[in-house]
Amino acid sequence: MSRTHVFRRVMLTGAALTLAAAGLAACGGSSDGALAVNDSWTKATDGPMTGSFGTVVNGTAADITVTGASSPVAGIVELHETTMVDGEMVMQPKPGGFVIPAGGSLALEPGGNHVMLMGLTGAIAPGQDVPITLTLSNGDTLTYTTVAKDFAGGNESYEPTPSMSPSMG
Amino acid sequence: MTISRRQFVTGAALGVGGIAVGAAGATAVAASQSAEPVAGAQVEPFYGAHQSGVATPAQAYAVFAAYDLRPGVTREDAARMMRLLSDDAARLTQGRPALGDTEPELAAAASRLTVTFGFGPAFFDRLGLADQRPPWLRQLPGFEIDALEDRWSGGDLLIQVCADDPITVSHAQRMLWKDARAFVSARWRQDGFLNARGSAEPGTTPRNLLGQVDGTVNPRSPEDFDALVWSDGPPSWFAGGTMLAVRRIRMDLDRWDRVDRPDREQTIGRTLDTGAPLTGTGEFDEPDLQALGPNGFPVISDFAHIRRARPSGVLGPQFLRRGYNYDLGEDTMGVTDAGHIFTAYAADLETQFVPVQQALSDIDLLNQWTKPIGSAVFALPPGAPEGGWVGQVLLA
Numbered sequence: 220m221s222r223t224h225v226f227r228r229v230m231l232t233g234a235a236l237t238l239a240a241a242g243l244a245a246c247g248g249s250s251d252g253a254l255a256v257n258d259s260w261t262k263a264t265d266g267p268m269t270g271s272f273g274t275v276v277n278g279t280a281a282d283i284t285v286t287g288a289s290s291p292v293a294g295i296v297e298l299h300e301t302t303m304v305d306g307e308m309v310m311q312p313k314p315g316g317f318v319i320p321a322g323g324s325l326a327l328e329p330g331g332n333h334v335m336l337m338g339l340t341g342a343i344a345p346g347q348d349v350p351i352t353l354t355l356s357n358g359d360t361l362t363y364t365t366v367a368k369d370f371a372g373g374n375e376s377y378e379p380t381p382s383m384s385p386s387m388g
Numbered sequence: 389m390t391i392s393r394r395q396f397v398t399g400a401a402l403g404v405g406g407i408a409v410g411a412a413g414a415t416a417v418a419a420s421q422s423a424e425p426v427a428g429a430q431v432e433p434f435y436g437a438h439q440s441g442v443a444t445p446a447q448a449y450a451v452f453a454a455y456d457l458r459p460g461v462t463r464e465d466a467a468r469m470m471r472l473l474s475d476d477a478a479r480l481t482q483g484r485p486a487l488g489d490t491e492p493e494l495a496a497a498a499s500r501l502t503v504t505f506g507f508g509p510a511f512f513d514r515l516g517l518a519d520q521r522p523p524w525l526r527q528l529p530g531f532e533i534d535a536l537e538d539r540w541s542g543g544d545l546l547i548q549v550c551a552d553d554p555i556t557v558s559h560a561q562r563m564l565w566k567d568a569r570a571f572v573s574a575r576w577r578q579d580g581f582l583n584a585r586g587s588a589e590p591g592t593t594p595r596n597l598l599g600q601v602d603g604t605v606n607p608r609s610p611e612d613f614d615a616l617v618w619s620d621g622p623p624s625w626f627a628g629g630t631m632l633a634v635r636r637i638r639m640d641l642d643r644w645d646r647v648d649r650p651d652r653e654q655t656i657g658r659t660l661d662t663g664a665p666l667t668g669t670g671e672f673d674e675p676d677l678q679a680l681g682p683n684g685f686p687v688i689s690d691f692a693h694i695r696r697a698r699p700s701g702v703l704g705p706q707f708l709r710r711g712y713n714y715d716l717g718e719d720t721m722g723v724t725d726a727g728h729i730f731t732a733y734a735a736d737l738e739t740q741f742v743p744v745q746q747a748l749s750d751i752d753l754l755n756q757w758t759k760p761i762g763s764a765v766f767a768l769p770p771g772a773p774e775g776g777w778v779g780q781v782l783l784a
Contacts, residue, residue: 260487263570346469366472369566
């Protein structure tokens with residue numbers, strides 16, 4: 220992809236995000252800063268674990284690596300990827316964390332990269348605020364608030380079945 | 389009406405796609421596409437002083453859905469629900485998917501989508517907000533003509549979804565339900581339709597399934613809306629809101645078939661072709677209720693609908709009608725199940741709507757073919773400011 224193409228893609232994404240940011244009070248961060256998470260939400264659950272999603276936007280001229288995450292509602296928070304292993308889609312901690320390209324973004328979505336919350340301290344109810352803090356490779360942190368939503372999908376790794384790899388979830 | 393930036397970009401991209409086809413005629417097609425974006429790109433605002441979907445020119449399709457609060461739902465729960473629903477509506481009305489939208493492509497064509505929320509009388513009691521309930525918000529008195537059925541009546545929460553595209557309506561309504569279902573159970577749902585977008589000049593008064601022009605006398609100017617539709621309170625949280633009565637009016641089309649055209653016109657007091665009063669020539673001519681025919685009888689019968697609908701003798705609209713037709717087809721007995729989802733929006737239904745309905749119930753020729761089978765009332769809160777949510781003034 221040529222430089223021009225990259226530039227145009229980023230510009231279009233930026234326009235869409237500006238509109239998105241205008242829409243929601245629960246939206247974490249904005250698209251103006253160095254790093255922001257937009258359109259974020261977390262799957263509501265009564266169970267022990269869940270996933271959190273959104274779009275991580277890097278407004279800087281350098282790649283940013285997210286190396287870890289935490290949340291007051293979860294004992295363990297991991298950065299997960301969905302990837303093909305031995306012909307099977309599995310979800311597992313992403314080696315090296317999430318790299319957000321300079322001037323670009325990374326989508327966190329069910330069936331893809333996501334923030335995995337485990338050891339939940341209680342049920343997460345629809346409409347509840349779920350704060351999440353990302354830790355960057357340089358030690359900086361970004362805290363944003365997600366809104367919990369009733370969502371049926373995104374279950375593959377959260378409810379492991381006997382046939383699934385022990386490394387999942 | 390505005391077109392969002394993203395949709396404008398999409399429209400432009402489609403234009404480019406047309407050129408890329410490369411056929412001789414493609415350039416002309418592409419030019420027309422880029423000059424006039426598709427109707428699906430048209431959006432109505434979500435945020436504002438008033439909720440959209442009331443003063444908004446009626447879209448082609450509507451779903452009115454009523455829900456009941458689940459037992460144990462608190463004011464805090466209801467606030468979380470309304471925040472979720474408002475966020476969904478803010479996105480979907482602008483042609484963007486909701487958060488966690490599993491069919492985001494179905495959100496792309498906003499098609500003037502509006503989402504309007506209302507709270508029924510029991511909503512306030514169940515949330516410990518009885519002191520905030522507008523005093524006049526209660527189910528309408530029973531009228532003699534009523535044959536109300538529970539399955540079309542009542543409800544704690546109303547979600548009105550309107551758009552010019554039925555797929556947009558379906559997607560938005562289901563997305564909203566998915567975010568509401570943790571808090572409410574489904575009570576009733578009424579699907580309605582008007583003319584398809586583009587089949588008549590914008591602003592044309594619609595027709596009901598009796599064939600009548602229906603909605604001639606209606607507020608149209610902002611001044612009319614301020615005077616008749618938007619409340620100033622009390623209660624103070626309700627300023628900028630309005631009240632809605634949704635009444636399902638079954639029409640006996642099979643018996644209406646027996647009525648010849650002159651009698652049909654006498655029933656309503658208007659001509660069928662233009663909707664003009666029988667004493668006039670144009671739809672918006674003021675009816676002359678005093679005019680007598682050659683035999684000394686009133687030209688507009690004592691029992692005609694348009695005379696009975698003016699109980700006080702006051703001319704002009706009393707409330708906003710923004711109804712939709714419904715047609716469930718013939719049942720196994722061969723009886724047509726069709727009619728009208730009548731809606732009245734008013735600052736105060738008790739003083740503006742009830743007297744009209746009472747007069748119509750008492751004597752109205754139209755009652756022979758129409759029967760109210762559902763009735764529900766809701767307080768529609770004011771609109772939400774940018775970044776806020778509908779109901780915040782009450783629930784936060």
